Amino acid sequence: GAGVSQSPRYKVTKRGQDVALRCDPISGHVSLYWYRQALGQGPEFLTYFNYEAQQDKSGLPNDRFSAERPEGSISTLTIQRTEQRDSAMYRCASSPPGPLDEQYFGPGTRLTVT
Amino acid sequence: QKEVEQNSGPLSVPEGAIASLNCTYSDRGSQSFFWYRQYSGKSPELIMFIYSNGDKEDGRFTAQLNKASQYVSLLIRDSQPSDSATYLCAVTRGIFNKFYFGSGTKLNVKP
Numbered sequence: 329g330a331g332v333s334q335s336p337r338y339k340v341t342k343r344g345q346d347v348a349l350r351c352d353p354i355s356g357h358v359s360l361y362w363y364r365q366a367l368g369q370g371p372e373f374l375t376y377f378n379y380e381a382q383q384d385k386s387g388l389p390n391d392r393f394s395a396e397r398p399e400g401s402i403s404t405l406t407i408q409r410t411e412q413r414d415s416a417m418y419r420c421a422s423s424p425p426g427p428l429d430e431q432y433f434g435p436g437t438r439l440t441v442t
Numbered sequence: 443q444k445e446v447e448q449n450s451g452p453l454s455v456p457e458g459a460i461a462s463l464n465c466t467y468s469d470r471g472s473q474s475f476f477w478y479r480q481y482s483g484k485s486p487e488l489i490m491f492i493y494s495n496g497d498k499e500d501g502r503f504t505a506q507l508n509k510a511s512q513y514v515s516l517l518i519r520d521s522q523p524s525d526s527a528t529y530l531c532a533v534t535r536g537i538f539n540k541f542y543f544g545s546g547t548k549l550n551v552k553p
Binding site for chain 2: 361368369370371372373376378383384413419429430431432433434435436
């Protein structure tokens with residue numbers, strides 16, 4: 329079946345602009361996670377949804393970052409007033425129901441802020 | 443102290459050898475343990491998970507967990523050049539199974 333999809337795959341934006349990154353999880357997966365991954369590092373947790381509820385947003389760096397998943401499926405990560413330090417790979421992952429929460433990653437969105 | 447520590451490598455092994463990848467974690471409350479493989483420029487893909495002490499085998503891969511020593515390892519038998527990638531260790535903790543990833547170990551399997 330289809331895996332996790334993310335769009336856009338690449339985004340170049342000017343400093344100060346807002347960007348919205350989209351994640352479409354695997355069908356039937358109730359848990360959805362957003363990560364940021366710097367080159368040579370592992371994914372860094374940003375936020376987590378169970379269905380439409382945002383259960384943990386402790387990894388969001390500051391209040392310019394927000395996320396939503398209004399219908400418990402597609403999620404959007406929004407970064408307002410982008411800064412150069414926001415440039416990174418943003419990855420989404422989803423998990424099937426069950427106790428282990430094994431995660432399946434999407435291809436990521438490479439964000440470049442100029 | 444980082445939640446999950448891995449040697450960045452690179453770890454070089456000849457084709458056909460056993461590759462041993464190691465990971466330590468800081469919080470004794472960690473619940474589940476995962477190994478992901480990430481090829482350059484690609485997204486992480488799940489290889490194995492383990493949640494109880496001991497060994498778990500899946501094909502050429504064996505995950506080992508020692509909770510007393512807070513240590514997880516991944517053995518790859520009969521290593522192939524296609525196994526060359528970065529291997530990420532991840533642990534979960536908390537009521538929402540929050541994931542903590544290590545920085546990864548780069549493995550090179552030489553033909």
